[in-house]
Amino acid sequence: MRAFDTFQSAAFADTLASLAAAFVLGTLIGAERQYRQRTAGLRTNVLVAVGAAAFVDLGMRIAGPVEAVRVIAYVVSGIGFLGAGVIMKEGMNVRGLNTAATLWCSAAVGCCTGADMLAEGTLLTLFVIAGNTLLRPLVNAINRIPLDEQSLEATYEVRLTTDQEALPTVREQLQEALEAAHYPAGDVIAHERAEDQVELVATLVSTAVDPREMDALVQRLAHLPGVEHATWETSTQG
Incomplete structure (x- = not known):
């Protein structure tokens, strides 16, 4: 079988490390979203990260870094369509923008791990979690500032x-x-x-x-x- 001919233990171990890292990092991002009861929660963020990592790793394995860059471009546009699915407009309000942005970042984490940049993927995960948690008190504080009715x-x-x-x-x-x-x-x-x-x-x-x-x-x-x-x-x- 062709599958036995193409199997390489070192390459397989590299893919396993990339997908495992994407799974763990996607879980960290998704856990916070699940706790907030957002539309795209734990499983969605994990699948986005793992899927992005798989596509990029596949491009790396088949045609090298140049083809992987093309795959990343398609992943970015594809996640845009997925993110649009969680954005809802109700009257004058638009909801789900932060959730869509988080999915986009989960895909970026997956791309990093798929490209064997595990440290960069971990760093990006920390920034995403910080953006969704540490900035929340600042947002609430800004929202409580009285509006200047003369200028607004x-x-x-x-x-x-x-x-x-x-x-x-x-x-x-x-x-x-x-x-x-x-x-x-x-x-x-x-x-x-x-x-x-x-x-x-x-x-x-x-x-x-x-x-x-x-x-x-x-x-x-x-x-x-x-x-x-x-x-x-x-x-x-x-």
């Missing part, structure tokens, strides 16, 4: 998740609660979601709000009958 135009939205049956009642209660809190809504839009769920998005007329008042208001809304989840957010235009 802020749009405030209140979001409630309910079901189709309770939608009319919840919509009316939402509008009444906002009026009573002196934060009237200029528009209330319903977005259908999976499993017969509907998200109500109320865009406030106000250009500035008191965060403590909004937190208290959202907490009251969350306890209304039929409301499964309530939150508020702000978006800005410089």
Whole structure:
């Protein structure tokens, strides 16, 4: 068989080391994503890293480093399509960008290990994990900084998740609660979601709000009958 003729123990050991390193490093990245309950968790990141490593290692084995560079280029574009699958647009919000970027980095880790650059792959893994964990407090701190209303135009939205049956009642209660809190809504839009769920998005007329008042208001809304989840957010235009 041709398989016996092409088998080389040294090359096989090299491939095993590359795939094993990709598996371990992908597990480290994916474990953090799984803990955060993200769309692409442990198994997805491991498979992306191992798959990228396998393709690059195959290119190295068959045609050498030059062909491996071409394979890496295709891996980068292929992961772009995979990452697009975890990005979701809900109303004015886009979710999953960080998860898609993490998948992209997992592929880069796999490419490093497939190219026998295990130290570089380990270093990249540390940077990816640091970016997803150590920067989180900084992001939260920045988000808490009060907006300068003189230089920014802020749009405030209140979001409630309910079901189709309770939608009319919840919509009316939402509008009444906002009026009573002196934060009237200029528009209330319903977005259908999976499993017969509907998200109500109320865009406030106000250009500035008191965060403590909004937190208290959202907490009251969350306890209304039929409301499964309530939150508020702000978006800005410089």
